[in-house]
Amino acid sequence: MEDLEKSKTSEIAAKPIDEEASASRPASSHDAEIAQPEAGTTVQLKRRLQSRHLQMIAIGGTIGTGLFIGSGAALSTAGPAGALIAYAFVGTLVYSVMVGLGEMATYVPINFTSFPSRFCDPSLGFAMGWIYWFSWAITYALELTASGLIIQYWAPNLDVGIFVGVFWAVITAVNFAPVNWYGEIEFYFASIKVITVIGFLIFGICIDAGAGQHGYLGFHTWGSPGAFAPYIAENQALAKFVGFWAVLIQAGFSYQGTELVGIAAGETANPRKTVPSAIRKTFYRILFFFVGSIFFIGLLVPYDNEDLLSDNTDATASPFVIAAQLAGVKVLPDLINAVLLCVVLSAANSNVYSGSRILVSLAEEGSAPNILKRTTDGGVPYVAVAFSAAFGLLGFMNESNNGGEVFDWFINISGVAGFISWTCIGISHIAFMRALKARGQSRDTLPYKAFWQPWFSWYGITFNIIIILTQGFEAFAPWSTKTFFVDYISLILFVVLYVGHKVIFRTKFINPLDADLDSGRKEVDEMFFEEHEPTTWWGKFWAWVG
Template sequence: MEGKPAYDASSYDEPTFTMSGDLGAKKSEPMTTSDVEKQTAPVKDQLQRKLRSRHLQFVAIGGTVGTGVFIASGTSIATAGPVGALLAYVFIGSLVYSVMLSLCEMSTFLPISGAFTRYAARFVDPSLAFSMGYIYFISWSVTYALELTAAGIIIQWWNSTLSIGIFITIFWVPITLVNYLPVDLFGEFEFWFASIKVVALVGFMIFGICINAGAGDQGYIGFKYWENPGAFAPYLTDGPKAKFVGFWAVLIQAGFAFQGTELCAIGAGESANPRKTMPKAIRKTFWSIFLLFVFTIFFIGILVPYDNPKMITGETNASSSPLVIAAELAGVQVLPHILNAVLLTVVLSAASSNVYSGSRILVGLAEERCAPRWITKTSKRGVPYIAVSITAAFGLLAYMNLSSNGGEVFNWLLNIVGVAGFIAWSCTCVCHLRFRDALDAQNISCDTLPFRSWGGRYLAWYGLIFCTIITFTQGFTAFVPWVTEDFFIAYVSLILFAVLYIGHKLITRSKFVTSSEADLVTGRFYEEVTEVWEDSPRSWWMRALRFLF
């Protein structure tokens, strides 16, 4: 991810702004340590800037790297074949890259809580912010319930007689309590918890190299599975077009896996030094997730044939994980138990990140008057405890899986999650385009931006066009043949988004924001706060982690 500050912020000679966005006195001399302490002092009902780059990065990794890559990647390869799935993940990664550059440009200029939902209200339309914000909030809140359910299923792999409800309760309590910690302590927790899944995937890649070279029972493998059964899997039809259909069907699955990469921008309002922290966090987050996903898909594709029946069982435990299948084919028997334990940490890390993300989106909605103002109340340590409580309460929806009828309702709710990511990415690109229009209309040069997207408008248009196309075409299987229920399952989130937008527009009569009137002032943050702890790692393991990420 390219881009660098166009000037030294410490010498920026313009009116300064406090963290609440109030216009301050003109800066006449460099800020001292006491000045920084005054600027960053806790304020009632306000989030505190304590998250560092590594915290933001691993909050996003925690919410993104989950069952999508550890388990659902097997379904992707079974649908499109090893090369088809690999191309799909690379293509979706390029779309996410465009979205992340757009987010980085806006979040370094305006590092505010709620991120892209509030940018929609400032640059596009309050109704878009309302519908986009609530779709995204519901998405992560319901995902919290999904992760709690997955944790119970993972435990059942060891003892199937135990009820999932037991573990939903056991895990809901501590994960919720963790989110009541001050944000710097929560960031530290997520950093170490999410590191487990990163180490596990890196370890699998090393394992894959050894097995492919001949260390397993199969001997030297090379790329023989790309020849038989093949590099591409036929899907729904026959001939060359079957390969493209398989590739397109996997795009939505790859999108689900990448959803959450943008979470590092959610913490912009709580980052210690957004001008320095945000570009570093967004750049490292994208490349970490992209490389983890692409290399994992690559190694699975050369170790396991796409027609292996275990790849499409649909279970949420180690039995259907392509990583375990690869180990079983190589003759390694102990790995399933180890990987199932890793899967448990994977879903719990994702669950804590879900609560954090959902609560901050809700705070952003409240600050834009799309939710009651009292939701923004925080503790003395800057924790939005009301927003956290509301988001955590959605986790109790997991109990619906204990009854058959409730399970059907829960599955419908989960379908809102899938397409919500593509809707959010599309809207983010729209916000970036309107942000650039506002800069032009108010005679603010792009050269003065703390971070500038190298692709500018063209990259934003690229992300917008393809995210929109995928959003509208992801349910194409409902048309061949036509199945009414499948159609509504595929497009329920898009329908809900339209209902929220039109409903808000009719009730509030909100108007589109003109570029010349867009708010480019409130929330700007000029101060440079030195990150001593990060710049001076205390031990070899911290230096190693910084080298990797």
């Protein structure tokens, strides 16, 4: 092991490092905590997230309203087989992104939004960082609004604005606490999500096998009304394919948040060990939680069920609840509604956390004001937290008559921004591999080596771009200017940010030999991380799950 580390050091040292930059880097773990960071590092932030935190962030980051509610719209649009194939297909795209992200984030364990600027093009990093931040900031407002609507399920006479204000204050206050608070809260929120999904999978097996009021079900919904739902087109074969394709953007929105591991890498203790562990198991979690849930939803609920077409955001619109009602189970709606409240509060908490860390990364790259890098003694970027949290107040737009239309635009920005970010991560990984090759450094020396490369990253990039360009096909038949802008506003915004930055600052593409593979890496190599083994049965159980 010692010889391997020496060989890594000698290979990296083959490239001269600027003396002034080298002198500015911290020489010890103590200095690393108090020194001002150079561009691209996050040494002011504290590495306080433990392995169990990161494992549950990786699991719970993707389980949200997209699965508990949005999966119903996917089922009604594509049918059980169409939705299942769509979620499985997008799952492979997500996994291609995650293994590439894992390779970069374990070698240079910083916020992944810095990777495009480091390895590829500063303008790409600027555009990706800002649209990704904007999507999380806007989603914060959406989640706060959803929390009020969920509580209205129990108290329909209460105004949504009350809960937008209350939860905004609580979640914003939590994000001003040290990052390990965020890790603990997400740990327990994610635990609730995971237990709920596992419980539903067991429930689905039992009901489908005959425990419900209708007896044995099997694959009856695949026969009537059918495995694929026709959508828009008149030709039946084409209509079924169109239904499948229309669900891809919904599936992408459901998976959004998987990449939070890459944001948390900058504040994770012992990232060389914990990040690869979280990345490796992402595929199995996707397969088990998402594809498993969609499979059983499709078995228990026919795609032409009227409740699936509801615009509600509480338990009545959840296919989990609809499945229970069809089976004759009466108590589940209230339970699912309570879980949904935990889901949206967890998502809102993640929105502020991730948004603030993206701003810190942008500031370190020179793409945002330096004031956003200011942190408390506990390592919390309080200015970035306050700025990101302020956008949650847009949730009060729900009080106006036209607020819903504006929110439709915001939702689309958030969904497509996920595909744009995944594409940029894939491009960054290709550039990262080229930088290693230019230095003569073998990928076999990396702490974590992604498989099937570079073909797997190219696979993700290609299909992510195709989905981004075609997801708004409904605007073209017949042509609708309003629908076009709603569907493509995020792509238009991304192009404007990229071109505008390129024209104003005249940035150039990064030469592979000049790519910064050192800043933020050596500081981590010099730090000592104390391992904390779980002592409680609960902690040991989740360590085993992870």
